[in-house]
Every structure is written in C-alpha cells, then in structure tokens.
Amino acid sequence: xxxxxxxxxxxxxxxxxxxxxxxxxxxxxxxxxxxxxxxxxxxxxxxxxxxxxxxxxxxxxxxxxxxxxxxxxxxxxxxxxxxxxxxxxxxxxxxxxxxxxxxxxxxxxxxxxxxxxxxxxxxxxxxxxxxxxxxxxxxxxxxxxxxxxxxxxxxxxxxxxxxxx
Amino acid sequence: xxxxxxxxxxxxxxxxxxxxxxxxxxxxxxxxxxxxxxxxxxxxxxxxxxxxxxxxxxxxxxxxxxxxxxxxxxxxxxxxxxxxxxxxxxxxxxxxxxxxxxxxxxxxxxxxxxxxxxxxxxxxxxxxxxxxxxxxxxxxxxxxxxxxxxxxxxxxxxxxxxxxxxxxxxxxxxxxxxxxxxxxxx
Numbered sequence: 001x002x003x004x005x006x007x008x009x010x011x012x013x014x015x016x017x018x019x020x021x022x023x024x025x026x027x028x029x030x031x032x033x034x035x036x037x038x039x040x041x042x043x044x045x046x047x048x049x050x051x052x053x054x055x056x057x058x059x060x061x062x063x064x065x066x067x068x069x070x071x072x073x074x075x076x077x078x079x080x081x082x083x084x085x086x087x088x089x090x091x092x093x094x095x096x097x098x099x100x101x102x103x104x105x106x107x108x109x110x111x112x113x114x115x116x117x118x119x120x121x122x123x124x125x126x127x128x129x130x131x132x133x134x135x136x137x138x139x140x141x142x143x144x145x146x147x148x149x150x151x152x153x154x155x156x157x158x159x160x161x162x163x164x165x
Numbered sequence: 166x167x168x169x170x171x172x173x174x175x176x177x178x179x180x181x182x183x184x185x186x187x188x189x190x191x192x193x194x195x196x197x198x199x200x201x202x203x204x205x206x207x208x209x210x211x212x213x214x215x216x217x218x219x220x221x222x223x224x225x226x227x228x229x230x231x232x233x234x235x236x237x238x239x240x241x242x243x244x245x246x247x248x249x250x251x252x253x254x255x256x257x258x259x260x261x262x263x264x265x266x267x268x269x270x271x272x273x274x275x276x277x278x279x280x281x282x283x284x285x286x287x288x289x290x291x292x293x294x295x296x297x298x299x300x301x302x303x304x305x306x307x308x309x310x311x312x313x314x315x316x317x318x319x320x321x322x323x324x325x326x327x328x329x330x331x332x333x334x335x336x337x338x339x340x341x342x343x344x345x346x347x348x349x350x351x
Contacts, residue, residue: 035227036234043238049178054274055254061341064255074179079320082187099190106325113306114329118336120299127311129199132232136239141279145297152301153203157217
C-alpha cells in the first residue's frame with residue numbers, strides 16, 4: 001500500500017506528466033548504468049550529427065537547411081512506430097514490468113512556456129539535452145548557461161501559482 | 166572509422182534518436198525527457214519549501230545517469246571521433262554572421278559569443294544568462310522540451326505536445342530572425 005506521503009509525492013511529480021516513472025522494483029544503483037549507456041549513444045549522436053551546433057539551430061530557424069527538420073522528423077516517425085508496436089504487442093520491460101503511457105493534459109503553459117523556450121532555444125542554440133553534450137564536448141562556458149537554466153526552472157517553480165496554466 | 170568521424174547524415178541521427186524512445190521504455194518504462202532533470206536538480210539542491218520541488222527526486226535518479234551519459238558521449242565524440250573540420254553551414258548564414266563578427270566555426274558553438282570573458286558584456290550576458298534562463302523557465306512552464314514534447318509526446322500522439330512543439334518553433338523563428346540580429350549587433 002502506498003502511504004499518504006508517497007501519494008502526495010506522485011501528485012507533485014504528476015504536475016509534470018513526463019516525469020512520472022513509478023516503479024515497484026527496487027534495484028541496486030548500478031542498474032541505472034544502463035541509462036547512462038543510452039545517454040552516451042545519445043551524446044555521440046548529438047555531436048556527430050551536429051544537432052547541438054548553435055549554427056545548425058540558426059539555419060533551422062532561418063529555413064536555410066533541411067538537416068534539423070530531417071533529424072526531428074525521422075526521430076518522431078521511428079518513435080511513433082515504436083510506441084505503436086509496444087502498445088499493440090503489449091511489450092514489457094526487460095524486468096517484466098508493464099510499459100505505461102500517460103496522456104498529456106493541455107494547459108496554457110504549453111503555449112506561453114513553449115514560446116519562451118523557443119526564444120531561449122534560438123539564443124543559446126540548445127535545448128536542455130544538448131547543453132549537457134556541449135559541456136561534455138569541452139565548451140566549459142556552457143556551464144553558465146546550464147546554471148542559468150536551473151535558475152530559470154527554480155524561478156518557474158517559485159512563481160508557478162501566479163502564472164496562467 | 167572514416168564513417169564515424171565525418172558528420173552523420175540526418176537519417177542516421179533521426180533513426181538513432183527515434184530508437185532511444187523504445188530503448189528507455191523497454192529498459193525500465195522510462196519516458197524520454199531531459200528538461201525534467203533541471204527540476205530534479207532544484208528538488209535535490211534547493212527545494213526552498215516550494216511545493217513544485219517537494220517530491221522524492223531520488224525516484225527519478227535514472228535521469229541523472231542519462232544526462233551523465235550524454236555528457237560523456239559529448240566528450241567521446243568531441244575528443245575521439247572528431248574529423249577536425251570546421252562545421253559546414255549555409256553560405257548565407259556565414260555571410261550574415263560575418264556582419265556580427267562571428268567568423269570562428271571551429272567549435273559547436275561560436276566561441277566568440279560563448280566564453281567566460283564575454284559574460285561581463287551585455288551581449289554575452291544576454292546570450293548565456295538570459296538565454297539559459299528562458300530555456301529553464303520556458304521548458305518547465307511548457308511541461309517539457311524538444312525531447313519530452315517534440316519527440317516523446319509526438320511519438321505518443323499527444324496533441325498538447327504538438328501545440329507546444331509549434332510554439333517552440335514560432336518562438337525560435339521570431340527570435341532568430343527578428344530579435345537576435347539586434348542582440349548580435351550590441
């Protein structure tokens with residue numbers, strides 16, 4: 001049985017639908033290394049396909065290159081087919097757990113926050129994932145951008161009740 | 166090796182990124198998303214009694230391993246799989262950027278804009294501090310970023326994610342074409 005604390009916890013995390021990953025399994029810490037391996041592959045693709053290049057992002061927003069549209073479009077198609085197959089075939093995780101999907105609820109933040117992130121994306125040339133890969137690739141000044149992004153997230157949490165949703 | 170060190174075409178990159186969605190789901194029912202990390206960092210380090218940050222962030226710890234991996238991947242690609250050639254971009258962009266004195270294409274970001282010294286100039290402050298702040302605030306308000314909304318959300322056919330993705334693009338197009346030129350001229 002879930003305790004009240006756990007339920008409150010889940011509710012707090014559900015404010016942000018994509019970050020609820022409840023699991024009943026208790027694994028030792030090194031089980032998490034498999035996610036690090038996926039991260040390494042992702043980081044390499046980021047750099048090698050130049051998706052995290054400030055220059056490529058500028059090209060994309062100026063419609064001067066197909067590259068980024070091709071990457072995102074292909075990723076969405078492959079992702080959508082995968083999700084469809086997982087649902088259709090009832091595929092389970094490697095630990096035998098059911099794979100669950102949460103529906104996203106629309107709120108006005110999708111629009112206001114979306115536009116705001118768009119502004120930031122065009123300035124910094126990076127979304128949150130690429131920031132970490134840029135730092136890893138040796139551009140140390142990106143640590144400032146990451147710290148500022150954390151500050152932005154914190155400020156959002158602080159002002160959350162006053163913002164339209 | 167040749168194949169690995171040269172820039173990869175869009176279809177290879179798109180295929181691998183798309184496959185990250187089922188990989189995370191099958192490895193442990195994890196939904197692809199990165200900006201939540203920024204929230205977990207706040208929850209872990211400075212919750213400050215704010216409701217939005219009061220939750221058991223340790224349950225999301227896989228996400229820290231995931232970004233840790235991304236950083237390591239960035240390091241491996243930059244230091245061991247690098248062809249050493251500057252990035253090839255549209256000549257029109259090269260021409261435009263030259264008017265703002267951006268001529269160094271050796272790194273993945275223009276090092277003439279992103280460096281510790283320029284942090285104390287108005288332009289550098291806007292590019293790094295204001296830009297980063299907008300990314301952090303905007304992604305959380307929108308409930309996700311390019312990975313959570315544009316890739317995971319669209320893969321799961323969520324229409325709010327489509328709205329968010331369109332807004333990301335509109336925001337970016339307005340900024341890059343109509344506002345950024347003034348910032349770069351500072």
